[in-house]
Amino acid sequence: MPVSAFLARVVALLVLAVCLIGLRPGAATAQQDLQPLLQQHQEDLADPSRRTIGPVIADLLDSGHLRIADFLRKWEAREVYVRPEDGLFFYAEEAGDDLRLIDIDSGEAVDVVGSRAVDEIRPNAGVRRELAAALVPVELTAPDPARRQDALDAILRSSDASQIPPLADSIDSETDPAIKTRKQRLLALLTAQFGATKSDRLDAIAALAGDTSIEARGVLNQLTATRDGVAETLPEDANIARVLEVGTDITEAQAHDRLVDEGLAPPRQTAADLRDVLAEHIVDGRVGGVPVHRLDTLAARADAYEALEAAGTVPPRAAPGEVAQAVAAHVFYEQYLQPDPEITQAAQDALDATARALGLYQTADLVIDGLSLASIFFLAAIGLAITFGVMGVINMAHGEFIMMGAYTGYVVQLFVPDYTLSLVVALPMAFLVTFGAGVAMERLVIRHLYTRPLETLLATFGISIMLQQLAKNIFGTQARPLTAPDWLGGAITLNDIVGISTIRVGIFVLALIFLALLLYILKRTRLGLEVRAVTQNPGMAASMGIDPDRINMLTFGLGSGIAGIAGVAIGLYAQVTSEMGANYIVQSFMTVVVGGVGNVWGTLAGASLIGFLQKGIEWFNPSNTLAAQTWMVLFVILFIQFRPKGIVALKGRAAGD
Incomplete structure (x- = not known):
């Protein structure tokens, strides 16, 4: 073959190839x-x-x-x-x-x-919903992670079987672990609803067992959704959820209403309805051929209505006996919307497993909330427990020491804008301020009233009012911000049910630190030894060279200082106002009385009991916390009737008092 002819054929083939490529619809349009x-x-x-x-x-x-x-x-x-x-x-x-x-x-x-x-x-x-759904296959592999998340949100809003292939294809190429996990979970949800084979659906439904997320529960509830049904005999080809017993699961009136709705029975009629219908059809003094003056009995009225019914003047009605007969002649049931019994049974089993998981998680969440509240009560009450137990002083101004600590933290933040550093400075500063205020209060007022407890109560109550008014004069009546650092501003969330704010975790840790610190002071230091000696027998302690007045002063100051630190912790999540201390004084006294006066372990036990019990009461009525607090007061009143010395009774002077 000549070279020129060979080259001509090569050129022709190339031209043909180019033409074929150009004629491809996608390629031409894309360019x-x-x-x-x-x-x-x-x-x-x-x-x-x-x-x-x-x-x-x-x-x-x-x-x-x-x-x-x-x-x-x-x-x-x-x-x-x-x-x-x-x-x-x-x-x-x-x-x-x-x-x-x-x-x-x-x-x-x-x-x-x-x-x-x-x-x-x-x-x-x-x-826009149509656009979002159409863009899902494209957006599932978009470079921007936010666009991929939006595509998954769009699938959740409007799911259908066509989304399964592109979603499954996008999983292997997904680089973000969190998005990949969400894609896999969403694929299971779609497969459970729209899987190509029954085995695929059953496997996906089994994988959803115990999943407490709202999306998983929504899918399982859709698969187990039912509708009401009524028939003369139970349909053999229907997926029956349960048969309803008239008189137990459904009343006779409700059953008859279903028959009326399905057109299987005429509506029933009351005596008043019968009278009103007859009154509308009086013609020449007669109703259905019956003279009006003879319509004085229910039987005569029924005869007149039947005459009108036979003439086609009024619609048919069901007499009381006919209602019972119609209901007895039919069967009432609930039918699954999903026709396959295996699918509905698997979905119901998965829902049962999810219900058990929900119960466990709700219990865990309740325990966490109870621990959080107990730690707050412990911090607020531990100082009062020490002063009340050692000195027998009913200090109604204890809540105001909490308020002073919170305001100290606020003032520190005005000069130290770094929230972490300001918190580090505020905790010891609040202790020093309230320790000094407690020592001054003990030296000027409390020491003169040791043998007169009722006068101590009145004096400290007056001091609390004075301190509240002083705070209003200095800081005003508006709530002041005590801002937590960013590392305390979030929340620890395990799932859709169990979660707790980070600040409450911090308060819990602070309560544990103070528990360990107080136990160390009381058990391992000379001050603790002297405090325990004065608590158990002040006379014997004085004869051993211990100054009870000095111990009382330091103990009162220590309890006040701890209240100040509690005020900083509480102020990080509660409003800092002049009345904030009044919100905790009642709980503090309840904690001390229930736990046992003057004992650290008793205060811990009292705080735990009251915290868990209040959260338990709130669980039954979450919208009314005031009712929970009222029930708590009633509980404390009953508790002290049976155990007046508290959970952990103290030996010595406080026990004798």
Whole structure:
């Protein structure tokens, strides 16, 4: 074959190949401009409606154009404009009071026009849902993780079987572990509802057992949804959830109403209804041929109605005996909407497992809340327990020491803007301030009233009012912010049910630290030894060279200082006001009395009992915390009747008192 002929054939084959490549629909469309493609659907795109937009979106996506996904995304975000004079579409960005038009194909600015020169395309909510659903396969593999999350949200909002293949294909290429886990979980939800085979659905449903998320419970509830049914005999081909017993599961009146709704029985009629109908059909002194003066009995009225019914004047009615007969002739049941019994049984088993998991998680959440509240009560009451136990002083101003500690933390934050550093400074500062205030109060007032407890109560109550008014004069009546550091501002969440704020975890840890510190002071230091000696026998302690007055002063100051630190902790999540201490004084006294006066372990036991019991009462009536506190007061009153010395009774002077 001559070389020239061979070259001619090669050239011809190349030309043919190029032509074939150019004739491919996707390749040709992908290379052309987007604007002409949009103009083919100009009317539907410029004025979209949910009824007509579905085929348009499908046609645009089938075109395979490289920029069609970006256009649909901007259209959904209401960033597309149309110029009325020629119907062309543009992207736009603000340019002062005007709009800068961006060419859809080149991405370059082509004009600056007033806002009235173009029309913004504003798809309604229905159209936007259609757009979001159509973009799901594209967005599942988008480079931006936020767009992939949005695609998963769109699947949750409107799930269907067509989303399973693109979702499954996107899992292996997913690089974000959290998104990958969510995709796998969402795939299980979709498979449970729309799986191609029964075995796939059953496996997916079994995987949802114990899943307490709202989405999983929603899917399982859909698979076990039922509707009411009634028939003369139980349908053999129906997936029956349960048969209802008349008189037990459903009343006779409700059963008859179902028959009436299904057109299987006429409506029943009361005596008043019968009388009113007859009154409307009086003709020449007769009703159905019966003289009016003879309609003085129920039987005569029934005969008159039956005559009207036979003449077609009134609709049929069910007499009392007929109601019972109609109900007895039918069977009432609940039927699963899902026709496959295996699917509904698997879903019900999964729901039962989820219910058990919910119970465990709710119990765990209740225990965590109880621990959190108990730690707050412990911090608020431990100082009062020490002063009350050692000195027998009913200090009604204890809550105001909590308030002083909180305001000390607020003042420290005014000068130390770093919240972490200010917290480190505020805790010892609050202790020093309230320790000094407690020592001053003991030296000036309490020491003169040791043998007169009722006068001590009145004096400390007056001091509490004075301290509240002093705080109002200095800081005003508005609540002051005591801001927690960022590392205490979040929450620890295990799942949709179990969670606790980080600040409450911090308070719990602080309570444990103080428990250990107080136990060390009382058991391992000379001050603790002297405090325990004075508590058990002040006379013998004085004879051994211990100064009871000095111990009382230091003990009162220590209890007040601890209250100040508790005020800083409480102020991090509660409002800092002049009355905040009054909110904790009652709980503090209840904690001390129930736990046992003057004992650290007793205070811990009392705080735990009251904290858990109050949270338990609130669990039964979560919308009314005041009722829970009222029940708590009643409980304390009953408790001290049977155990007046508390859970952990103290030996020595306090026990004798």
